[in-house]
Amino acid sequence: MHNLSDYLSQHQQQAERYLRKVFEERGHHFSKLKEAMIYSLLSGGKRFRPILSMACAEAVGGVADQALPFGCAIELIHTFSLIHDDLPAMDNDDLRRGKPTNHKVFGEAHAVLAGDALLSEAFLLMARQPKEIGVSNEIALDIVARVATAAGLEGMVGGQSLDLLAENADVNLAMLELIHLHKTAALISASTYAGARAGGGDALQCEKLAEYGRLIGLAFQVADDILNVTGKPEDLGKAIGSDKQRGKATYPALFGVEASRKKAFELADRAIAVLNDFSEDLSWPLHKLARFVVERDR
């Protein structure tokens, strides 16, 4: 047993089913906006964040269903950030997951609006009827605050701002880590925290899993930057070498690919060490996921 790829595919399908239903009964008067939102949301993401939320709910003895609205809300936020990131004024990307980017299909105005609406809808998902899945109002509100923090000024959007300012600038290790911590790790850490909290974890467990999330979030970003140098465009569904072209601040740019690979594995090991206090029976997917994040080829 303990097969990660079965676990991933089962939980990915669970997230996928949930995400397909989110807008099913909504937005009839707003078909173009809805289409733009769904185009990016249902474009075959790995569903890494919802899976992490579910795995953390299970790691503290809860069930995946309790984490689902929160993990999927974070997937909406992640999707919004990709749409805005790809805009001509930002990274100006034409391809994402092997398909034309949102603004290439729906135009810039609707790409801006689709991102805006996904961010709003994420908070609706978290706030509506948490009791139906056995999550108290207090816990749901706490998760809302955590996710909003992880997304906003001192979170992902703050990190994107630093990332833009670092293009073609002299960036040291401290700044690089600040960027990664906010641009990527903050929201992944919110996913693990949210799952643990929704699954009934106590304060210490939730903070430990938030720390696990932060560490694999950092590992994830380093691995991503390595793939941008060494990956195959057909595996990644987007162009490679774009970071270098844009003068992006990355680990490989600062330290080279080999040292970066070592750094990624070290972060994964530190994440796994955080899991010591959790039952191996319940937390084995998190162990394996930490490795998976740095070993993936897409």
Added chain:
Amino acid sequence: MHNLSDYLSQHQQQAERYLRKVFEERGHHFSKLKEAMIYSLLSGGKRFRPILSMACAEAVGGVADQALPFGCAIELIHTFSLIHDDLPAMDNDDLRRGKPTNHKVFGEAHAVLAGDALLSEAFLLMARQPKEIGVSNEIALDIVARVATAAGLEGMVGGQSLDLLAENADVNLAMLELIHLHKTAALISASTYAGARAGGGDALQCEKLAEYGRLIGLAFQVADDILNVTGKPEDLGKAIGSDKQRGKATYPALFGVEASRKKAFELADRAIAVLNDFSEDLSWPLHKLARFVVERDR
């Protein structure tokens, strides 16, 4: 007594003080993003939405302080929508409240990010520690869901999408009302609902004040469109005639200025009629505000 202009200036100052503090202790590592957010947030708005929230809290026997975080959160959302609306890909405006628009000062990328961060931070404001102002977690979460709905796919952003699609198109009255209802009235209605709910109003009171908000929201938009034809640029802080130039769907464009003025007053009267069940002593500012919305010259 019962002087509206004193009431407005006192409550506006209360909102202004709160808004000035929101980011005071935050975002030290993210100075450019923070500056862009504050540039638009503290640029002399009328604070109409927070004032409405406070007035509704008072109308149900609560206090203004209970409504303040929610009303100000909605002001953050309003500000985000103005920043994104002004972007070159959207309305492409150079001036807002007499100052260069956000992207003119900070560049398009940071204008996108400043809007994104303001939207996230709005939810943080609503979710963090409602109990400190005597608002339960249940009520705060209910307000979060209401505001998220009013902002998202079936709310303001949905309305903006329809508004863009209606440019230079044949628009009938039903579509025009659908646009106004979502683009403008939804968030104003969320302001009045949030204030009433935070102030301890019962379900019926909250829905009535939501309806009041919807009606003055519609009146507000009609009045705005009239001002875009007849107003003075120096009063408005932005160009006039821009709606016509862009082929925007507006009341004056469909029915002329006189019929539009009549419509605005009619909406204000209907809003005032909703207040019948509220104590005159507590709800007089809402009575006067309904008139003020349609009589203002900026």
